[in-house]
Structures are given as structure tokens and as C-alpha cells.
Amino acid sequence: MNTSVPTRLQTGKNPTAEKLLVAASELMIERASIEVSLSDIAQKSGVNAALVKYHFGNKDGLLMALLARDAATEMSQLEYLLAQKITPSAKLRLHIGGIIRAYYQFPYMNRLIHYLLHESSAEAADEVSKFFVAPLLDFQRRLLAEGIKAGEFRKVDPVLFYTSLVGACDHLFFGRHAMSRAIGVGPVTEDVCREYIKHMEALIFGGILKPDKAAMAAE
Known part of the structure; x- marks a missing residue:
């Protein structure tokens, strides 16, 4: 199966393929799960299930x-964002909010990432790493270097930073079901996202800003 990322990114230009993607997205949001069948997707989209194989190879190809x-x-x-004429701290603040809002806009995204990285094929894991993990890591590495050069950030290992930031943003959504059962917390809402963005900003900036910059940010 040819599942190169450039090919898949162009599927939106094909009306039939796009119908299948929209249907899959809507079903996952409605059911709060990525466990949707090809027959359900076909029925929702009004497209023959056999066309999934034609356009995507199989269900995992569609999910990718x-x-x-x-x-x-x-x-x-x-x-x-990296090219904007604003401080590294301002860029990082926008980046933190961007990650959380993306997960909120596509509430199945983090589960798809986990599935394709850990439960699908080695090919799928490689591709997710290439078009999602690697660019994000590279961006954060360059932003951290910019912040250090500007005298705003202390020296931080980019891999540890990625693990901390992306992991914490991911777990708001990935761990919500378990927390709901354990302590009865409700679903992730816009208000929850806003509060979590503030929380993550305080947490990340408290750890990464140089002492003098942290004092200024707290004022």
C-alpha cells in the first residue's frame, strides 16, 4: 500500500475521499472514540465501503x-510562528495554546496519534513520526535556542521539553476518561481548555524562564 504523506494530504482535492474523511471525523466526535467501522463510515458518507480501499488502501490508511x-x-x-517579530516567550505562549486548541478542535487526534504510533504498523509509526513528531520537535528545538540566545530561557533539553509539554497537553484529553471514573470530572470544554492553557503557561514558564524573566512575567 502506498501511504506516502504527500499523497494523503492531497485527498481533500478528491470529493469522494474527502467525504470519507469527513464522515470518519464526525463519527469519531459523535462517539468520542476512534473505534468506527468502515461500514459506519460508508453509511455516514453515502460512499461505497469498497472505495476506502481504492482511495486509502485500508482503514488504517484512512485514519492516517x-x-x-x-x-x-x-x-x-x-x-x-517562528518567523513572527515577537519575543520567544510570546511564541511559546501561542504554541502552548495552539497545541491544546488543536486537540480540542479534533478530540480524536491524540487517540489517532497513539494508535498509529503504537498499535498499527511500523510503516504507520514511521510516517506519523515524519509528518507530526519530527516537525514539532524541530520547531521546539529552534524556539528554545532562540529563547536561550535572547536571554529569556534557561538551557533545556529539547527532547525532555517536548515530552513534558506535548505529554501534558495530550493527557488532558487522553486521561480524561480515567479521571472521570476516578473523581467524577466532566468532559473537556472550552472553559476547561482556557483554564488548562493558563495552567500550562504557568507551569512551563515557571520552569523555563530565567529567574529575572520569571519575576517579570509574574508581575
């Missing part, structure tokens, strides 16, 4: 295309 489609906008914004 959906993740690539939804992540494309966020990935394209990384270079734009």
Missing part, C-alpha cells in the same frame, strides 16, 4: 489520511 489532514494546518503554522 485523517490525521495528516487535521495536523496539516497546525504543522504549517509552525514556520509562520
Whole structure:
């Protein structure tokens, strides 16, 4: 199966393929699960299930295309953000909010990432790493270097930073079901996202800013 990312990113130009992606997305949001069948997707889209194989190879190919489609906008914004004439701290603040809002806009995104990285094929894991993990890591590495050069950030290992930031943003959504059962917390809402963005800003900036910059940020 040819599942190269450039091919999948172009599926939106094909009306039939796009119908299948939209249907899969809507079903996952409605059911709060990525466990949707090809027959359900076909029925929702009004497209013959056999066309999934034609356009995507199989269900995992469709899921990969959906993740690539939804992540494309966020990935394209990384270079734009890095080029802005604002401080590294301001860029980081926007980046933190961007990750959380992307997961909220596409509530199945983090589960797709986990599935394709850990439960699908080695090929799928490689591709998610190439079009999602690697660009995000590279962006954060360059932003950290910019912040250190500007005298705003202390020296931080980019891999540890990625693990901390992306892991914490991911777990708001990935761990919500378990927390709901354990302590009865409600679903992730816009208000929850806003509060979590503030929380993550305080947490990350408290650890990464140089002492004098942290004092200024707290004022």
C-alpha cells in the first residue's frame, strides 16, 4: 500500500475521499472514540465501503489520511510562528495554546496519534513520526535556542521539553476518561481548555524562564 504523506494530504482535492474523511471525523466526535467501522463510515458518507480501499488502501490508511489532514494546518503554522517579530516567550505562549486548541478542535487526534504510533504498523509509526513528531520537535528545538540566545530561557533539553509539554497537553484529553471514573470530572470544554492553557503557561514558564524573566512575567 502506498501511504506516502504527500499523497494523503492531497485527498481533500478528491470529493469522494474527502467525504470519507469527513464522515470518519464526525463519527469519531459523535462517539468520542476512534473505534468506527468502515461500514459506519460508508453509511455516514453515502460512499461505497469498497472505495476506502481504492482511495486509502485500508482503514488504517484512512485514519492516517485523517490525521495528516487535521495536523496539516497546525504543522504549517509552525514556520509562520517562528518567523513572527515577537519575543520567544510570546511564541511559546501561542504554541502552548495552539497545541491544546488543536486537540480540542479534533478530540480524536491524540487517540489517532497513539494508535498509529503504537498499535498499527511500523510503516504507520514511521510516517506519523515524519509528518507530526519530527516537525514539532524541530520547531521546539529552534524556539528554545532562540529563547536561550535572547536571554529569556534557561538551557533545556529539547527532547525532555517536548515530552513534558506535548505529554501534558495530550493527557488532558487522553486521561480524561480515567479521571472521570476516578473523581467524577466532566468532559473537556472550552472553559476547561482556557483554564488548562493558563495552567500550562504557568507551569512551563515557571520552569523555563530565567529567574529575572520569571519575576517579570509574574508581575
